[in-house]
Amino acid sequence: MTKSLPGTPDLQPEATPEATCVPMRWTRRIQSTVTGAGVKVIPWIPAPAKRLLTRGRSVVIDGNTLDPTLQLMLSGMRAVGLDGLVIDDDPAASRATMRESLLGFGGPQIHVEVEELTLPGPAGDIRARHYRAPGGVAAPLLVFYHGGGWVIGDLDTHDAVCRLTCRDAGIHVLSVDYRLAPEHHAPAGIDDAFAAFMWAYAHADELGAVPGRIAVGGDSAGGNLAAVVCQLAKHSGGPAPVLQWLIYPRTDFTAQTRSLSLFARGFLLTKRDIDWFQAKYLRGSGIDPTDPRVSPLRAESLSGLPPALIVVAGFDPLRDEGEQYAAALRAAGTAVDLRCEGSLTHGFLNLFPLGGASATATSELISALRAHLSRV
Numbered sequence: 004m005t006k007s008l009p010g011t012p013d014l015q016p017e018a019t020p021e022a023t024c025v026p027m028r029w030t031r032r033i034q035s036t037v038t039g040a041g042v043k044v045i046p047w048i049p050a051p052a053k054r055l056l057t058r059g060r061s062v063v064i065d066g067n068t069l070d071p072t073l074q075l076m077l078s079g080m081r082a083v084g085l086d087g088l089v090i091d092d093d094p095a096a097s098r099a100t101m102r103e104s105l106l107g108f109g110g111p112q113i114h115v116e117v118e119e120l121t122l123p124g125p126a127g128d129i130r131a132r133h134y135r136a137p138g139g140v141a142a143p144l145l146v147f148y149h150g151g152g153w154v155i156g157d158l159d160t161h162d163a164v165c166r167l168t169c170r171d172a173g174i175h176v177l178s179v180d181y182r183l184a185p186e187h188h189a190p191a192g193i194d195d196a197f198a199a200f201m202w203a204y205a206h207a208d209e210l211g212a213v214p215g216r217i218a219v220g221g222d223s224a225g226g227n228l229a230a231v232v233c234q235l236a237k238h239s240g241g242p243a244p245v246l247q248w249l250i251y252p253r254t255d256f257t258a259q260t261r262s263l264s265l266f267a268r269g270f271l272l273t274k275r276d277i278d279w280f281q282a283k284y285l286r287g288s289g290i291d292p293t294d295p296r297v298s299p300l301r302a303e304s305l306s307g308l309p310p311a312l313i314v315v316a317g318f319d320p321l322r323d324e325g326e327q328y329a330a331a332l333r334a335a336g337t338a339v340d341l342r343c344e345g346s347l348t349h350g351f352l353n354l355f356p357l358g359g360a361s362a363t364a365t366s367e368l369i370s371a372l373r374a375h376l377s378r379v
Contacts, residue, residue: 064265067317067345072359077270077348087273088155094185094283098155105160108356113166120177122202125194130180132158133210134169143376144175144212145248146203146232150223150350152280153184153192161222164352164365171366172373175212177203181228184280188288193296196228197235204242218246218309218376222352223272223321224280226252230299230328233308245379248372249313251321251349252328254300256281256292260323270318272349277320300328305335312375314368317345340371 062069080086090096116135121128136142145168149161158180169176181195200219207214219229226249236243267274285292295302311332315325322343329341344351344364355365 062318064318069318069348070346070360072357073318073346073348073351073354073361076354076357080271081269086268087276088152088271089273089276089279092279094154094183098151098157101151101155101160102157105163105353108163110356113163113170115166115169117166122179122199124198126182126191129195129199130158131199132162132165132178132180134165134176134178135211136173136175137170139211140173141211141213142174143216143218143245143379144177144203144207144210145172145372145376146200146217146219146229146244147176147178148181148196148219148221148225148228149178150221150225150250150353151183152276153189153224153227153284154280155183156224161353163356164222167355167365168369168372171369172376174373174376175210177210184283185286188286189284189290190288190296192228192284193231193235197232200232200236200244201242215242216245216376216379217242218248218372218379219244220246220248220250220372221252222250223349224253226250227254227297227299230254231296234295234299234302237307244309246372246375247309247311248375249311249325249328250352250368251314251316251319252325253277253321254298254324254328256285256298257301258324258327260320260327262322262324263320266318266320266322266348270320270348272320274320300324300331305331305337308332308335308337310338310340310375310379312340312342312371314342314344314364316347316349316351317343318347319349321349340375342368342371 062074088097088101090100115137118133118135120131120133122131147165149156151160158178161178165176165178177199179196179199182191200217204217207217219232221229229247230249230252233244233247263274285297290297292298293301311329313325313329315322326341329339333339346360347364351361352365354361
């Protein structure tokens, strides 16, 4: 059964000639202000009030019921004219909106020791941020690649996630500020991601981490990069990650899956976003969409790769290709722990401050990461 998101006609003013003349920057400023206020309020709204605000209508698709907290957030986004992550086909505007949205959550500070680093990269320095394991103990290290379609996102947009992972998993985290498209098309970000892993492996001792116990992970585009790094490590014959932590990853640029059609719009990440990100990432690169460097699911062989902890979201256009990658890894003999958060959308990891199912799932996912790293 499928039900559309509840409409909010009372919150959508009728277009007038005067309204269409409002400069775009003011429109975006209003959207940003309203959205920022909304994300601060949502965590404090009791469940009965959320049901009232969404008119008591659940969103049910494929047997999954959308989390009421996310349903309310998505309704609010629609009310101010936001649908998706790409703003005005403009990388700068899209980056700014993502930063404003995620940095606007507020909430209590997650206290861990943090150090800004500069790593040597294939085309110059790579900024990185090291989150030290609590208590200064030797612990595994996660090399983390942020999401954002290889175009948006940065160290700050995923700072809260990295702090939470460091604290609750009891590990070191090295967050990597790889080069973004369209300024740097593929394989620039891939090269930076692999260089950062190799540097972390060689300098684990200096970071206070346990040498040899280096994992890679990331969300969305970052999950794609983590999967690709594992394949590059295998082909290089050098050090390899002990675990790949893939959070709703993009795994196949040629995918035409059912979830891509079901959730093409209205659930934070849209098909239009996906196509736009892919075009920016590949344009001018000479890389075919079937190349395993961008489509790890298309690799000729998936044998000999590290164990994988993979999570997909029930209301995510990337859901099916994440599940397909998990199945392909298993078929190749790789140990896979696949988890489906049926009530959530793409991007839920960054939405844990909202509470609800996003917070619960994020906590459980970090606990699973801790458990896996304790065994490798």
